[in-house]
Amino acid sequence: MTAASAQPASVAEAIRRGLGDCTPAERKVGRVLLASYPSAGFETVAKLAARAGVSGPTVVRFANRLGYSGFPEFQQALRDDLDQRSASPLSIYDRAREAAGEQQQSPEGGVLERAAATTVQTVDATFRRLAPHDFDACVELLADAKGSVWLAGGRYSGLLARFLAQHLLQLRPRVAMLPDDPSTRAAVVAGLGRADALVVFDYRRYEESTRSLVEHVRAQRVPVVLFTDAWLSPIASEADVVVQSETTSASPFDAMTPALALVEAVIAGCLERLGDRATERMRRIERSASQLGLY
Incomplete structure (x- = not known):
């Protein structure tokens, strides 16, 4: 499909x-x-x-x-x-228990078996539903931004933002997480322009601070890439590119594995698009790390 x-x-x-x-x-x-x-x-x-x-x-x-x-x-x-x-992990858990009670049966298999099957199905559905145009537009924006690429996430999705930032920085210059400190973040955001790009991760329950950030930078004509779930963050109408992932998991907590898989695909796409520019930068970073005794 x-x-x-x-x-x-x-x-x-x-x-x-x-x-x-x-x-x-x-x-x-x-x-x-x-x-x-x-x-x-x-x-x-x-x-x-x-x-x-x-x-x-x-x-x-x-x-x-x-x-x-x-x-x-x-x-x-x-x-x-x-x-x-708007569902919380607890409400999802309660619904699952209620449904199991109505069916008067326990889920088939153990936790490990169910988690393995659910993860495979969710990752597969994520890639099947992702429009190639959205993926290509995401890669193009992150690889070709003339200015800086800034990233931000939420309580859990901030981990995905940092993962993407650390890998992008190996491939191209001027990549960073938006500072958490309010005054520093305000100073950075005030200086953003159309040559830059903002990548945000926003999953249910969506965070108002992320929405405010996107609305603010859109007024400054900053391109925005949104990673979100199947229900779509309210930011979706403001973003230039929307990358969705499924979140079904074996627990009441939304799965981040499909989103991480998409992030890794975007990293691979950026490497391919940047070509020699990326590999030469990686070589320079390796030399510097060796000379500094870092790794």
Whole structure:
């Protein structure tokens, strides 16, 4: 199955992927929904149509285009999405136990067996659903940015941001994590411009500070790459490139393995795109490390 044919994991993903098949009027509806996702989808047909500058029947046709029997079914799917987007590890755990109780049976196999199967399935689904265009755009932006590449993440995803930063720094100059210190971060962000690039990692439960950061740099015309989950961070409507990964795991905590696999693929893509520039830089770094007795 190709990325184009894989089943969308969320309503937001279905909207993003379906825009190319829409009429110009329907596309306006999709863009309004993504720009204010998911709140815009809970408005009445008439209000959403007015915001998009289209007719009411166009809004209904857009919902039909996505595979829903009508706008009420579309809104129910949005409610389900919102429930998933805001789910905490504890609520996920409670739901799993409740479902197991209703089925009156325990999950098959041991933890190790279940974790292995889930990880393989989740990583596979992540790569199947990733549009090649999004991957290529991510690699191009990170490899070719004329200025600096800055990275930021959340409580857990900050580990992924640091992993990507450390590897990118081996391949190209001017790569760094955004400082955690408030005054230093403010000073760095104030100096960003369109020659730079910002990479952010934002997974449920999405962090307001990350959203504020992206909104601020977009006003400065800084290109943004977003790594997020299947439900799409609210930042998705602001980002130039969105790279999604599945997060299903054998525990109530969202899996980071698929996201790490995508990060490693991006690193490989940047190395290939930079070619001799990257390998020569790596050689210089190795020589310096040896002369400094670092490794």
